[in-house]
Amino acid sequence: MSIHDYKCSQDQLLVHNSYLLEWKDLRYSVINKGKEINILKGVSGYANSGELLAIMGTSGSGKTSLLSILSNRLFSQPNVKVSGTVTLNQNEIHTFHSNHYIKYVLQENFLFGTQTVRESLTFACRLKVPYLIKPQVIERVNEIIEHLRLTKVADNMIGNSMRKGLSGGEQKRVSIGNELISYPNVLILDEPTSGLDSFTSQHLMEVLQAQAHLGRTIVFTIHQPNSKMFSMFDRFILMSEGNFVYQGQTSGAVKYFSDIGYQCSYEINPPEYFMRIFHIVDRYHMSSTEKEILDICTNHYRETLKEYMIPQIDSLTEIDINKKLYSASIITEIKVLVQRSMLNVRRQPMLSAIKIVQALFMSTLIALLFNNSGHDKKSIQSIAGALYFNSINYIALPSQAESITFPLERPVFLTEYKEELYGVIPYFLTKVICEIPFQIIFTTIYSLIIYFSIPYNTYDASKFFIFYGISLLAQISGNALGYLVGSLTSSIQLAVVMGPAVMVSFLAFGGFFSNTNSFSSAFYWVRYISNYNFTYRALIINQFTDFDFNNENDNPIELLNFQGEVWENAGSLLLVTFGMMLIAMINLKISGEYHKRR
Template sequence: MDKKQRTEDLESSDALQGPNSGSYEIQPVLKSRGTIVSLSWEEISYTVKTHHGSNEILKRVSGYANPGELLVIMGSSGSGKTSLLSILSNQIIPHRSVKISGTVKVNGDDIKNYDYPSITRYVMQQDILQATMTAREALWFAAMLKVGSDKNLVKSRVDTMLHDLKLAKVADNLIGNEMIKGLSGGEKKRVNIGVELISEPSILILDEPTSGLDCFTAEVVIKLLKKQAHKGRTIITTVHQPSSTMFEMFDRLILMVNGHFVYQGLARNSRLYFDNLGYVCDEYTNPPDHFMRILSIVDRNNMSDSEKDKLENLLISYKAQEKMIYDETITENLTVLNKSMRHYVPGLFIEMRALMWRSYVNSLRNPLLFFVKLSQALIMGFLIDILFRDLGYGQQQVENRKGILYFTTIQFIMLGSNSNSMTFPLERPLFLKDYKEGLYGTTAFVLSKTIAELPTQIFFTFLYVVIQYFAIDLNIESAKQFFVFLALSILSHWTGCGYGNFAGVISPNVVASTVIGPAVAAPLMMFGGFFSNSGSLSNSFYWIKYISSYTYTFEGFCLNEFRDLPIDKGLDPLGDLGYTGEVWERAGCMLLIELCLTLLIIGILKFVGEKHKNN
């Protein structure tokens, strides 16, 4: 962490401590600004069926979280922490391989009786954010889909969140990633939390919000959560290896091992509890580290006798005092919930507007997408000018024209295909996160992405055509030929982006898309009409030409180029190629291909998104 960043985080940290700047304690005064809700769960079991049998991850655990308190769940790897959070946030959908039993309640009533997303939000461990957006824009986008389209309300929520999360100084900085310099890890984490807090939920559940952060930055995040709790929210989080300073900020603590609870109560009492069981923590040892050593199990599927005895003793002690745990439950001053309340669900128009704005921002600021297309347009355009300047009208020149037209076909389709096949997998995690949360549907996502990218596609296509067309003396008998050529070029580039999106959506990552993309393009290119006459294609594979945009682009280029061109007598390039009909017919076929690709991509994304929901 650089000196400037550490200073800014220190200012954020001090701002949370209040007047008692020497202490990390925030005065436990409940400052309610909304709905006050408690969360409880009873006899929660979670079993997953695998090829090796059933794996019981959670074993009839019960507990609660009070409003105004920070509840932290800790445990060794595989203890069931994340699974419990997923169930409490209603993120897991039971199916034939997943069995969930027990009840989760808000204010003593089953969550099934309420629109749960209007009460609870879940923050994932990974900071999945759009790298090309600023912190303010990320919060604005979330507010548009979670709060409403009223600009004044959205602005108010965003400004409040930037202030509360101490992000005002970096509000207009790009979030960034490995390629784009942007926010620090702690700032990204706060943006990620803000994206969920923007809807002002009563319950906020977080999975490892301090993961990957240094000790100082992790403490800043915990202080922010502590402050949110004292506004009346119910905060539940898992934390891995907290420092002693962080531990002092915890209100309540749950310790888990092998799907069981072995401690639940005030965090400040946990050390004495284990001391009384004979697991004494000396004054120089961080209590959380001490607890993790106690709860450590090498192989939970093959425990040693000593581990079994230790776990049995811990469970017996926990069961003996479990009833007393609920004496600390807050039951007064809770809000009477309205069962008819619903969280904000944007319509298709609002989804499209928000997504088009995000896609447009991404296409403008994405260096990979922008510079690849710009360099290709400039370099290839000038290279064609140098090699084929001032074509004539004889036999050799006609053949050269055919070659140039097919090379241009390949150029436009591959330009769109290559760039989109690489960028689409990068957007997959963000889409899956938003889809699981129900922010928008697949139709709005695909259509908005397609429409938002059109301006840059038209710009780069126009740039390439202007550089090439007049320099190599293509058909200039009338202005019509130029504009038809430009329109066909834009359509071919558009369908190329469709092929790229298809390759990207079926690819798990960028590396796979670089293999799948050419594998899809090769047969389509071979049956494009240049390498063999359309009437000489094998009957077994003849159908490929009908799904190839290369075919219709090349045919359209040739019909536009060679009709009315003053070529030498006796030459019939269209007859040699076997092309008849009109240019608009080829344009219509290209539009149909783009429509089919769009519907196919929507269907695949729908399948992938629903599958991700069940994981």
């Protein structure tokens, strides 16, 4: 059998495989302000292959914490205690790469809004599934689209807050598809119907039921399904305050609670009734009635546990504990990310148009303000001012834009990084690579208009090309400053505040407002990390070296106490730029690792 035939038959082979997810005596507690809070209190259970297992419970009952442990996403932390075992086909999930077999779908949909359904699934397939060539990727994506009933919207854009796209239910199915693309045997979902209407929720349950019929083990949390959805669940777990109060066939739940005195009338939806009797207003100050209900149901569950703990352990598929986790090469990661980024640019032409208009407007404005400069003292002062305006425009405009872009993309990056689709370096290099064409366009337009309109030093053609090179490097440095600010926060509002604050600090030490020798010794060091300083120095030295002054005493190089050659200041600017990028990458790495442990 060829690789192609093997891969394309994986979903069909699931029917003949059997994967049992089982957990025993799971305990989970968090220490907060010296006090230990118990979230899971020794729960045990299982999920059979080919079944829908629904986990219900009021807010704070421990549902999401349970899923995090079952999917091996809860990492050890100093303030967290976890005990118990989780096994897949009787192998502890910590002893092998469980991510091969178990996939987790978050409650929120973190998707790239400018991609279509087909493009999003293709992106996931190329990074998650090994050995597939282009025709095989297309075939696999088409299979998932058909499985999830997304054929009619396959070529529609997903959409975001700026652009209308898919419905909530369709976006949720795309999120599920991004996990199904790699042939998982166990699919775990956190509140997949959250925010969906009743009809859409039921449709989603039908999709999950079809996946279970393929042989997958489906585990999900759900808050309050309608009666028809409830009847679709094969098995059902009810939680309250970190305890299981029921686990068994869904069809037997009403009778179970009726036998211990909690009769659900026919006109009431059973899940609604269960939520009502186990609703607790304040878990830290429970009423006597709330305690009584919880104690009765918890004790009865423990007494009858053996009757319901009957997992299907026959003919379990053997787990390959030595199978290594697949990771695409860094070249593939960069290639796929660049293609997505360029697609994102094409789908948002207005943003590109705004950058071009910005370059035209700012260069024209400065050319009108400072044109027809000569060689006298006033003209030289005007040229020096124009060059500082250039420094500001080259650095401030891209830095402000990028400082906002990073927080916008942060949720998608963190989600995909947590899924180990790519690393920080490919993501960051992609950002840099995809911005370079626009930086070249902006710098070309700006330089051609402003250089010969003022004019700057036109005695030697090399002066213009050096000016252009410094300007382009300043643009890249502005982006790096934006990356740095944006990497420090997930809040757009905070980024908008932080960006100008950092910019003003660096501007003050840029060399135009104050002579180098007049800086306070306490803050003198800031000029060594100010990209404005090195940009302005390089531009001034390039402009006024070998300049025909009417009076040599008017030389700004001497007046501003600038030293060194153009290449030395350009090199320093490059080092500052690399330093900002490095710190930004470290910040992203720390954020990504922290998000992994949540």
